[in-house]
Structures are given as structure tokens and as C-alpha cells.
Amino acid sequence: MEKICVAVRVRPSANEEFVNGFSWKVESNRISLHGSDGTPISGVSFAFDHVFDQECSNARVYELLTKDIIDAAVEGFNGTAFAYGQTSSGKTFTMNGSENDPGIIHRAVKDIFAKIQKTSDREFLIRVSYMEIYNEDINDLFAVENQKLQIHESLERGVFVAGLREEIVNSADQVLNLIQLGEGIFGDTNMNARSSRSHTIFRMVIESKGKDNKCSNSSTSDDAIRVSVLNLVDLAGSERVAKTGAGGVRLKEGKHINKSLMILGNVINKLSEGGKLRGHIPYRDSKLTRILQPALGGNAKTSIICTVAPEEIHIEETRGTLQFASRAKRITNCVQLNEILTDAALLKRQKQEIEELRKKLQGSHAEVLEQQILKLRNDMLKYELEREKLAAELEEERRSHRERDHCIREQQMKIDNLSNLVTLSDSGRSSSHDGPKECLQDGSTNSHSVLQEDAFSTPSFKAVPNVFVANRSHYSTLPDCSPLPDTFGDFADEDTWMKMNKGYIPDLDSLHMTPARKVQSFPLTEDCSMETSSQEIDNLRRQLKLIIEERDEYQRKYAEQVSFNSQLTREISELQEEILQTQGIPQNLHETVTNCKDIYKDICSILQNFIADERSATAQILSTTSEVGTSLFSTLESHLSMAMNGDSPSHNDYSVREQCNMLHQKLSSIISSLVLSDASTLKDERNEESVYSSKIKGTLGSQIACWKEALQNEVKVIKQKYNDLEKELEANNLLLKVSEGKYHSLEREFHLLKEDRDAVLQRISSSSQMLAQITGQKERALKDLNTEVRRRKKLEEEVKQFSIAFAHRQTSIMSFHSDFKSILDTIKAQNLTSLSKSHGS
Numbered sequence: 004m005e006k007i008c009v010a011v012r013v014r015p016s017a018n019e020e021f022v023n024g025f026s027w028k029v030e031s032n033r034i035s036l037h038g039s040d041g042t043p044i045s046g047v048s049f050a051f052d053h054v055f056d057q058e059c060s061n062a063r064v065y066e067l068l069t070k071d072i073i074d075a076a077v078e079g080f081n082g083t084a085f086a087y088g089q090t091s092s093g094k095t096f097t098m099n100g101s102e103n104d105p106g107i108i109h110r111a112v113k114d115i116f117a118k119i120q121k122t123s124d125r126e127f128l129i130r131v132s133y134m135e136i137y138n139e140d141i142n143d144l145f146a147v148e149n150q151k152l153q154i155h156e157s158l159e160r161g162v163f164v165a166g167l168r169e170e171i172v173n174s175a176d177q178v179l180n181l182i183q184l185g186e187g188i189f190g191d192t193n194m195n196a197r198s199s200r201s202h203t204i205f206r207m208v209i210e211s212k213g214k215d216n217k218c219s220n221s222s223t224s225d226d227a228i229r230v231s232v233l234n235l236v237d238l239a240g241s242e243r244v245a246k247t248g249a250g251g252v253r254l255k256e257g258k259h260i261n262k263s264l265m266i267l268g269n270v271i272n273k274l275s276e277g278g279k280l281r282g283h284i285p286y287r288d289s290k291l292t293r294i295l296q297p298a299l300g301g302n303a304k305t306s307i308i309c310t311v312a313p314e315e316i317h318i319e320e321t322r323g324t325l326q327f328a329s330r331a332k333r334i335t336n337c338v339q340l341n342e343i344l345t346d347a348a349l350l351k352r353q354k355q356e357i358e359e360l361r362k363k364l365q366g367s368h369a370e371v372l373e374q375q376i377l378k379l380r381n382d383m384l385k386y387e388l389e390r391e392k393l394a395a396e397l398e399e400e401r402r403s404h405r406e407r408d409h410c411i412r413e414q415q416m417k418i419d420n421l422s423n424l425v426t427l428s429d430s431g432r433s434s435s436h437d438g439p440k441e442c443l444q445d446g447s448t449n450s451h452s453v454l455q456e457d458a459f460s461t462p463s464f465k466a467v468p469n470v471f472v473a474n475r476s477h478y479s480t481l482p483d484c485s486p487l488p489d490t491f492g493d494f495a496d497e498d499t500w501m502k503m504n505k506g507y508i509p510d511l512d513s514l515h516m517t518p519a520r521k522v523q524s525f526p527l528t529e530d531c532s533m534e535t536s537s538q539e540i541d542n543l544r545r546q547l548k549l550i551i552e553e554r555d556e557y558q559r560k561y562a563e564q565v566s567f568n569s570q571l572t573r574e575i576s577e578l579q580e581e582i583l584q585t586q587g588i589p590q591n592l593h594e595t596v597t598n599c600k601d602i603y604k605d606i607c608s609i610l611q612n613f614i615a616d617e618r619s620a621t622a623q624i625l626s627t628t629s630e631v632g633t634s635l636f637s638t639l640e641s642h643l644s645m646a647m648n649g650d651s652p653s654h655n656d657y658s659v660r661e662q663c664n665m666l667h668q669k670l671s672s673i674i675s676s677l678v679l680s681d682a683s684t685l686k687d688e689r690n691e692e693s694v695y696s697s698k699i700k701g702t703l704g705s706q707i708a709c710w711k712e713a714l715q716n717e718v719k720v721i722k723q724k725y726n727d728l729e730k731e732l733e734a735n736n737l738l739l740k741v742s743e744g745k746y747h748s749l750e751r752e753f754h755l756l757k758e759d760r761d762a763v764l765q766r767i768s769s770s771s772q773m774l775a776q777i778t779g780q781k782e783r784a785l786k787d788l789n790t791e792v793r794r795r796k797k798l799e800e801e802v803k804q805f806s807i808a809f810a811h812r813q814t815s816i817m818s819f820h821s822d823f824k825s826i827l828d829t830i831k832a833q834n835l836t837s838l839s840k841s842h843g844s
């Protein structure tokens with residue numbers, strides 16, 4: 004286990020004005036905030052592996068932080084270096100550098116090729132790629148047409164970006180030119196400003212293998228291929244959107260950046276918790292964390308440089324960056340040498356072993372009697388036969404193991420596709436256009452097609468003549484004693500990715516991680532095969548656990564969806580009730596107005612009955628008033644019936660007002676004509692009834708004025724009421740329309756949700772079935788493996804016992820031989836003595 008190396012770099016200050024006098028101070032490997040009086044602010048002091056002050060050069064940063072990673076990458080260890088920090092804090096300056104002081108990428112490329120030059124006993128193949136993640140889309144910086152690339156995952160390759168261009172390179176200058184070309188894509192597409200709002204990942208894949216050495220009889224894995232991946236990452240600025248005050252496109256970009264950096268933070272938080280506390284690590288929540296998965300808690304040497312701005316206005320951002328760096332410091336990775344063991348290496352080892360055994364046997368039989376030699380030879384033959392039988396059985400086991408492995412891979416692909424489908428259905432409503440497409444893509448993808456697709460994406464790979472990739476395909480012509488795939492040449496890339504991304508190798512027959520640089524091979528010893536089996540069992544268990552976790556997650560999401568659906572159904576029924584009530588309002592109003600009209604008419608006729616003279620002024624005023632009132636009520640009625648039919652009465656407003664005015668004028672003219680006629684009548688009758696008439700005149704005048712005023716008031720009130728009712732009606736109509744719109748959209752939403760829910764249900768049930776099947780298969784596979792392990796143990800035990808018996812026999816034969824020899828010697832001596840005695844006598 005190895006801790007991530009974390010460093011902080013303070014860029015030179017752009018503005019020396021410190022309003023409140025706060026400043027950051029760097030002392031050795033510590034950075035702390037100081038107040039205006041120079042005293043340190045408590046709780047704002049952080050220590051890291053390195054803290055680089057404003058004067059520090061890129062050369063020093065590279066030397067202390069990245070050089071080890073680069074050296075290790077050439078030797079076969081994965082490596083990642085990334086720069087994190089707010090905008091304009093110096094990330095790009097650190098990664099890309101300037102003309103006078105080149106950055107980490109430039110220095111890394113130069114160093115890698117310099118180191119390769121010095122490594123005379125190995126040959127290398129280097130591939131490079133360059134991508135950006137902008138608004139959660141992955142774009143190829145070596146091929147402008149490769150936009151919105153998808154991340155895929157397979158057992159062979161782990162997580163990989165499908166369709167990303169990889170260039171085979173053989174000099175530092177070639178790589179630097181390619182990088183310039185990649186950055187040119189920014190320029191060509193007028194995206195210069197965008198570069199600081201996207202994450203860029205420059206990637207080098209370094210493959211190497213030992214050069215042919217016929218004299219070599221070492222038992223180490225000289226023929227093994229090492230494949231390592233180096234990522235150099237320049238992240239987007241980490242400042243908060245709120246602070247930048249951005250809107251529109253900037254806001255969208257800011258949100259994506261914040262989201263992916265937040266997920267990066269979450270991943271780092273979880274990883275920093277360590278042990279069993281950490282639980283599920285959300286690598287899958289963003290493309291950045293998915294791609295950087297091996298660098299974060301996986302199989303890679305990793306360094307993070309956090310760049311900060313020293314200005315006082317950036318104190319909060321700087322503090323946030325330092326806190327992020329502190330958490331990152333707690334992450335540990337498990338770095339392993341990435342090797343692929345070839346058939347040639349396996350064969351060599353077997354031959355060596357057999358030779359050693361032969362030597363041993365020959366040495367021990369030099370002085371054995373002929374018969375015993377023959378017998379021992381017979382035993383040895385038996386032993387060899389037994390060995391051959393075991394080897395054949397082992398081969399058979401390996402074949403079935405390969406088949407099982409293949410089957411498990413296929414199942415894994417299916418699970419991946421299912422996960423993609425369910426993930427798509429989750430995001431289905433927000434991205435309903437992309438969803439089905441992706442779903443189709445994933446659905447139709449199998450391991451073979453993925454391999455093919457990638458073979459097309461790296462066209463220059465096969466075109467390179469006589470490089471060791473081409474040689475490597477010759478391995479398949481060697482005697483078949485290892486499970487090398489037929490299309491090994493095509494598999495080379497996948498192996499790289501698989502090891503890079505997973506941190507373990509699922510195909511244990513052909514690939515082995517060797518932490519202490521010791522290479523283990525499958526068919527060599529029984530211990531190894533047992534270890535392989537138990538590794539595989541562990542892998543299967545891990546996969547099973549992951550599948551169960553995923554299934555639980557789907558079930559949780561489904562439960563959420565169900566409760567959301569029921570809540571929506573409740574809301575819809577409430578709204579329906581509300582709409583029904585609102586729809587009833589005009590009807591009620593209409594009935595009320597009709598009733599009012601009837602009452603009004605009744606009152607008017609009753610009043611008219613009280614008036615004896617139908618031609619009197621009072622009768623005329625009353626009838627006109629009744630007419631005005633009835634006409635107003637009729638207008639109101641017609642408006643209400645129009646509203647009930649869904650027509651808008653607004654176009655009638657003018658005519659209604661006209662009508663009102665006319666009625667008002669009519670009423671006024673009748674009142675004034677009545678006043679005049681009353682006055683003239685009174686004048687004519689003045690002589691006859693002078694006393695009485697003067698009295699009547701006064702009374703009638705004041706009465707008429709009174710009536711006139713009362714009627715005018717009544718008209719005003721009726722008018723007011725009419726206007727109020729009309730307004731109310733309009734508001735109700737508006738409300739009705741809004742409710743109707745809302746109702747329709749809710750209904751549509753409800754149907755969509757229902758469809759979604761049905762689809763999710765269907766998918767969940769089919770994925771549950773699949774899961775059950777896979778679980779069954781895996782359990783059976785586990786059982787088979789356990790049986791196999793037991794059988795192998797038994798065989799091993801038998802071989803041991805046989806060896807012990809063999810050794811016993813050898814010892815007894817040897818002792819018999821020496822006894823026999825000594826007896827013979829004794830007899831010879833006795834014979835000689837008796838012979839000499841007989842001669843003497």
C-alpha cells in the first residue's frame with residue numbers, strides 16, 4: 004500500500020494589496036494563514052508532502068513530485084499526476100509550463116524517452132492519447148471529429164473510452180508535436196477560453212518486453228510484457244459558480260465542473276475514510292472519476308498538486324483547496340508491477356524444471372547396481388507417466404476453466420448492459436433523446452464488437468512494421484501449453500487497459516500481477532494453481548457482492564419511484580376536484596343571477612301595483628328602472644352562459660358599456676322630461692289650486708330629486724356589481740384555463756411516469772431473473788472450483804506420498820546395496836583368507 008503524494012503550490016501574487024492584511028505563509032512543508040499583525044490564525048495551518056512557494060520553478064516541482072512516477076511508469080507501474088485548484092491559480096502553468104520553464108507534461112515526455120534510450124535490455128512501444136471532458140462530454144483532442152465519446156467497461160479492458168485515437172510514437176519531439184496539435188484543436192474550434200473550463204487528460208501507454216537473450220537461463224520472467232499507463236491531468240477551475248456570478252453557458256459549464264469536482268471530492272472523502280467505513284465509492288457518478296479510478300485507491304502511483312492563489316480575496320477558495328488536499332493525503336493505493344506472462348516464458352520454466360529433475364535423478368543413480376537401476380528407471384517412467392497424466396488432466400482443467408472464465412465474462416457483459424439500461428432509464432426523463440440511443444448502443448455491444456471497434460480506432464497500430472507488437476503475434480505459433488488467446492495481437496490493448504483500470508487481472512491463466520517483481524505462472528506448481536483458483540474465487544465473490552449491491556440500489560430507486568408516483572396521483576386527483584369545483588362556478592353564478600333577476604322583476608311589479616296611475620311619473624320611472632335592471636341582468640346572464648360554454652365575453656365589453664350608457668341616458672332623460680312636464684302641469688293648474696299646487700310642487704320636486712338620486716345610486720351600485728361580477732368571471736376563467744393546462748400536463752406526466760414505471764418494472768424483473776441465473780451459475784462455478792481445489796490438494800498429497808515412498812525405496816536400495824557390497828567384500832575377504840590358508844597348508 005502506498006499513500007498518494009500531495010503537494011501545494013502557491014502562485015506569485017498578481018495584486019499585492021491586502022485589505023485586511025491576511026496572508027499565506029509557507030514554511031518548509033507547511034502552509035498557514037497569518038493575520039495583519041503576523042500572528043498565525045488558529046486552525047488554518049496545513050502540512051503536506053511538499054509545499055512550493057511563489058519562487059519555486061516547474062523543474063523543482065517535477066523533480067520532487069513527478070519524476071519517481073515517470074521512472075516507475077517506464078518500469079511497468081501505472082502512474083497519475085493531476086493538478087487541482089481554482090481558476091488562474093497555476094494548474095496549466097504547472098502541467099504545461101512556459102517556454103523558459105517547461106511543465107510536468109513536457110518534462111515527463113522527455114524523461115520517458117531518455118530512460119527508454121538507456122534501457123538497452125528491453126524494447127518499448129509507446130502510445131499516446133489526449134482527451135478533454137467538457138460539460139460531461141469526452142472529446143478527442145487528437146481527432147476533432149471524435150466528440151462525445153462513451154465510456155465502456157469490459158472484463159478484458161476495464162473502464163475505457165471507446166473510439167479515442169491512440170498514436171504510436173517513438174520520440175519525445177513527436178509526442179510534443181502531437182500535444183501542440185491537440186492544443187491547436189482548441190484554437191481551430193475557437194475554444195481557447197474553454198480550456199480552463201474543461202478537464203484535460205494526456206495519457207501515455209508504455210509497453211515493454213525483454214530483448215531476446217539466448218544465453219539467459221534465469222528463472223525470472225524475462226519474456227513477460229510490461230504494460231503501464233501514465234495519466235497527466237489538468238483539471239478545470241474549482242471555484243464556486245456563485246462567486247463568479249456566471250449565467251447562461253458559463254453557468255452550465257460551472258455546474259458541470261462543480262458537479263464533477265464535487266464527485267471527485269466525494270470519492271476522495273470516501274477513500275480517505277479508509278477501511279470498512281468507506282463503503283461504496285461513487286466512481287461511476289462522473290466521467291472524470293470513472294477514468295481516474297485506478298489513480299484513486301487503485302493500482303497506480305499518484306501525485307496531486309494543488310495550486311492556490313495567494314490574494315486575500317481568494318482566501319476561502321484557497322482554504323477549500325487546502326482542505327481537499329488534506330483529505331487526498333489520506334488515500335492509499337496498491338501499486339503493482341503490470342506483467343503479462345507469455346507462453347515462451349512458461350515453456351522455458353518447465354524445461355528448466357525437467358532438466359533439474361533429470362540431473363538429480365542421474366546423480367543419485369551413478370553407482371547403483373544394474374538391476375536396481377532398471378527398477379528405478381521403471382519407477383521413474385511410471386512417475387513420468389503419472390506426471391504426463393497429471394499434466395493432461397491439468398490441461399483439461401485449464402480448458403474448462405477458460406470456458407468458465409469466458410462464460411463469466413459474457414455474464415459480466417450482460418450485467419454491464421443491464422446496469423447501463425437501468426442507469427439510462429433513471430436519467431431517461433431528463434435526457435429522453437439520448438437515452439434510447441445509448442441503450443441501443445450498449446445493448447448491441449458485446450465483447451467482440453468492443454474489441455473490433457477499438458482495433459479500428461487505432462489504425463496505425465497494426466501498420467507499424469517489425470515492432471515488437473508484430474513479433475508478439477508470433478507467440479501463438481509456439482507449442483500450445485498455455486491458454487493464449489488465438490487473437491492475442493488484438494488483445495494487447497485490452498490487457499493494458501484491464502490492468503490499468505482494475506488493479507487486478509481476471510484472466511489468471513495468461514496474466515499475472517507480481518507485486519515483488521516475482522512472476523508466477525499458472526501451470527508451474529500446484530501451489531500456484533491453488534493460489535490462482537482462490538484468487539478467482541475471491542474475484543467471483545467480489546463480483547457477486549457488486550451485483551447484489553447494484554440490485555439493492557435498483558430496488559431502492561424503484562421504491563422511490565413508486566412513492567413519487569403515488570404522490571403525483573394524489574396531487575392529480577386533488578387538482579381534478581379543484582377543476583370540477585372551478586367549472587361549477589359559472590353555473591352557480593348563472594343560477595344566482597337568474598334568481599336575482601326574477602326577484603328584481605317581482606319587486607318592480609309589486610312596486611308598480613302600488614302605483615295607482617300608470618301614467619304617473621313614478622310609474623314611468625319605475626318601469627324604466629325595471630327595464631334597465633332587467634336588461635343588465637340579461638347581459639350578465641348571457642355572459643355567464645358564454646363562460647359556461649368556454650367563450651370569452653371580453654369582446655362584448657364595449658357593447659355592454661354602450662348599452663349601460665344608453666340605459667343611463669334614457670333614465671336621465673325620462674326623469675328630466677318628467678320633471679319638466681310635472682312643472683308645466685303644475686303651472687297650468689296654479690290658478691285653480693294655487694295653495695295646494697305650491698305644496699305639491701315642493702313635495703314632488705324634492706321627491707323626484709330624491710328618486711333621481713336613489714335611482715342613480717342604484718344604477719351605480721348595479722353597474723359596480725356588474726363590473727365586479729365580470730372581473731370575478733374573468734379571473735375564474737383564467738383560473739380555469741390555468742388549472743386545465745396544469746391538469747393536462749400532469750395527466751401527460753402521469754402517463755409518462757406510468758410508462759416509465761412499467762418499463763423499469765419490466766427491466767427490474769428481467770434483471771432479477773438474470774441475476775438469479777448468474778448467481779446460480781456463479782455458485783455452481785464456485786462449487787466446481789472448490790471441488791477442483793480439493794482434488795488438486797489430494798493429488799498434491801498423493802504426489803508427496805509417492806515422492807516419500809520413492810525416497811524411502813531409494814534409501815533402502817542404497818543401504819541394501821552397501822550391505823550387499825560389504826557382505827560381498829566380507830565373503831571375498833573370507834575366501835581370500837581361506838584360499839591363502841589352504842595354500843599355506
Ligand SMILES: Nc1ncnc2c1ncn2[C@@H]1O[C@H](COP(=O)(O)OP(=O)(O)OP(=O)(O)O)[C@@H](O)[C@H]1O
Nearest residue numbers: 014015089090091092093094095096097199239240
Ligand atoms: N508559479 C507561477 N509562476 C509564474 N506565473 C504563474 C505561476 N502560476 C501561474 N502563473 C501565471 O498565472 C496565470 C494563470 O495561471 P494558469 O493559466 O496556469 O491558471 P489555471 O489554474 O490553469 O487556470 P484555469 O483554471 O483557467 O485553466 C498565467 O498567466 C500563468 O502564467
